[in-house]
Amino acid sequence: MGLQVGKFMSPIGQFVQNQHPSWINKLPMTPLGFGHDGAAPTSNVGMALRGGLPKIAGLRSNYVLFVANAPVYGKNEDNSIEGSLDTNGKTTSNGAQPTIGARYALNPVGGMEIGISGAIGEIVDVNNTLSIRDYSVMDIDFMYDLGAVALKAEYVKQEVGTSTLNSIDPDGGVWEALYLQASYQFTNVALEPVVRYSDYHNPDTKRNQIALGLNYLFSNNLIGKFSYEFNENEDATVSSSDVTNNDILRAQLAFGF
């Protein structure tokens, strides 16, 4: 059993806590909704108890239980939603109930993990600390390493409740994101093609992305990455030349210590 006290990566799901380092992430960017201020919580300040469990019916599994300070919520001055749900670990709950959550993951066969996680608590409005709303997050994640082929998928949903004390955005909202990823490591050349679909919805926007990547493995921890992202804003009223509709070519050199 391991005990974490202080600030730690959010135990919700697997991308944020395990896949985000550049030498591990197969593409230069995070999936839509899994970066900062997205649908997946980023970090917590609190306490977590975690570890592996004894085999059950011959299957390995692991768990995390955590309690942490509440996140904060608040629209920007221009009433835009970007960054309004702040799930970076806070040193105070501002009078809100702390976030209590758990993750349980099962390893049905070698190389596979299926995880389910969630948390509940309250969230305080950054501009009105008397306005405290319900907050919840749930997540399902999947990883399967088949040797040359690696499959990864995750769905996360965060929900901010209603507020009768705040005239700004009294209805709260839902932030949800999904990604599906497949990669293949050739054995005779140090190349690894990757394809990933990601989808991100929040109260203001609906976007999706198909990313194609090609990695060159100088070594297992020194990786040159190239990707091309096809981005689409699903809101038909947004101009096709808007930044959220732009396709992007990226290159990155990643080194893992």
Next chain:
Amino acid sequence: MKNLIKTTILLCMLFGANSLMASDAKKADAINGASVWADTCMRCHNLRAPEDLSQRAWVYSINHMRIRAGLTGQETRDVLEFILSSKTDADEHN
């Protein structure tokens, strides 16, 4: 909400007791360590060769990965035993 907190504390105690019972430490088993290493590490990242890190750095690294990968104490000791026993004479000075 108070009931929820009580339930969570109770669950923590149950899991804690379970883990304590499971911590009946056995001698590190490199063969089981190899199996856990193969099944677990590649799920997230490319494998690191034993010579990539010194013996001391592997101890820190494996204890860090115990948290990240959700390993039991015994599995952690087994993987460390496998890694260290796989180091070649050439990098033994590390």
